[in-house]
Structure formats: structure tokens, C-alpha cells
Amino acid sequence: MTELDLLAELEPVVEQNLNRHLATAKEWFPHEYVPWSAGRDFDAEPWEPGQSRLSPEAQAALEINLLTEDNLPSYHHIIAERFGLDGPWGTWVHRWTAEEGRHGQALRDYLLVTRGVDPIGLERTRMAAVEIGYPGRGDDPLSSVVYVTFQELATRVAHRNAGRACGDPVADRLLARIAVDENLHMVFYRTLVETALKLDPSATVIAVERILREFAMPGRGIPGFARRSLTVARAGIFNLRTHHDEVASPLLRYLKVLDTGGLDAQAAAAQEQLGGFMAELDRAAARQTEQIEAANARDRAAGPTTRRTS
Secondary structure, eight states: OOHHHHHHHHHHHHHHHHHHHHHHOOOOOGGGGSOGGGOOOTTTSOOOGGGOOSOHHHHHHHHHHHHHHTTHHHHHHHHHHHHOSSHHHHHHHHHHHHHHHHHHHHHHHHHHHTTOSOHHHHHHHHHHHHHHOOOOOOOOHHHHHHHHHHHHHHHHHHHHHHHHHTOOHHHHHHHHHHHHHHHHHHHHHHHHHHHHHHHOHHHHHHHHHHHHHHOOOGGGGSTTHHHHHHHHHHTTSSSHHHIIIIIIHHHHHHHTGGGOOSOOHHHHHHHHHHHHHHHHHHHHHHHHHHHHHHHHHHHHHHOGGGOOOO
């Protein structure tokens, strides 16, 4: 089945799921999730680190989440190229873009009003990240659908866990609201992968195996991403254990990828490799957990003055 054939076969499912999404998604307004009364003029009172009520871990998580959202122009361009802008595909691309744009708007307003992070550093990093853009993966449409399925779930988990780590009910409420959107996006794409497994099981299993093996979050190109990610991982907000237990494993079980039959030889080999990969990911997650626990124990023993956040 060619790429164009697959897109044509999926189009009725796209339309059906678009209608379901529009009926399910609830309208919300970013300004209602921001504590505006906490705001002060930065020209009268410049930002200082002590003004933030967020822990270094929560700051790192929210910076990653926001800076990832900031590359929306690149994401829109890429998915428009992959799926096209005609018919239900195009309607979905624009709707998804509008909803994602709301996330970045709300997160930035919250962080600036509450002085949660350095606004100058945040803006400089945003400029650098957007100038770099999101290079994409060069995927075909099927692989793109598979990737965004796992990515949207990972993003939902990252937002929800970041909200809980903030220790601020306002942030928790905002991140929970954003996570609801991300979950609906995941459901949309997951249904397409489910359909693709029926239309072309071999190609879909091969795509899932490769995407999971090569998986990386879209924010990986952000300047300082590795440092912030390590901080977030050590705090348990998102790490290999999170990725294995809350993203990869649940989706594989739901889609029954490891149980899919009727595969050609290449796909059967990919399915076996996928099982091996998941076992190795589980072992890697266990090793990382041990390393994080040991590092955190050393920091506790050393005292607060030498505590590392990266």
C-alpha cells in the first residue's frame, strides 16, 4: 500500500474521529487559569531568582513544556506536509494547531505573572529554539501517525506530572487542563494507528518498532534540553521508567502490537525485536532509577548547600 493509498484509506476515519473530537473537546480560556492579581511590572521590579515559588525541578519541567510548545510553527508545517490541508486531514491539522497554541499561551502567562522563571532567559531560549525549529524526522505519513501517538501520550504525562510537582494548585489546575487536550489528541492518533494495523499490519508493526526504538521528545533541540531533562528525570517527573510504564507499555497493550498476526517476514522480525526492545527499556529504566536514587541519597547526605539540580 502506497503512502497516498494509506492516507486515502484513513480519511474516513480521520473525519469520524475529527467529529468525535469536536464533540468531546470542551472550550476553555487561558486567561481563566492565570492568577493575574499576582502580577507586577518587570520594569519597576526586575525579576530575581528568589521570587519564584517553584522548585528548580518544577522550573525545569515547565520550561521544557513551554519551549516545546513554542515550536508550534514548525510542527504545523511538518504535519501539513505529511497529511495535507485538504478535506478532514486539513481541518484536523488546523484544529490541532489552534489547541496547541492555547497551551503555550497559558503556560507563558502563568510563568510571567507568577515570576516562576527568569523571563529574559526564557525569551532568549525561545528565540534560539524557534530559530532552530523542529527538524522533524523525515517520516512517511504512517510513521508520523505512529510517532505523534506516542508523543502525545508522553506530553500528556509530562504536563500532568509537572503540574503535580509545582506545589501550586493554580499550576496543577492549568497543567491538568492542558493534559486533557493532549489526551484527546493521543486518542485521535491512536485510533488511526489502530485502523492502520488492520489495513496494513506489516507496515504498521515495522513503523511502531522503529519509532519506539528511535523515540525522542520533540523538545530535544531546545538549548539546554539535556540539562533540564536530567533535572526532570531525577525529580521523577519524566524519565525512562515513566516512558516505559506510562507511555510505551500502555499503548502497545491497547493496540495489541505484539500480538498482531498476519505479518510478513520483515514485520515478524520487527515484532520480535520490539519485544526485546521493551525488555531492554525496562532494564534501562531500572538502572536509571538506581542511579537517581543513589545520586539523590548523596545529595541528602551532603546537605542542601551542595544539592545538584542538573
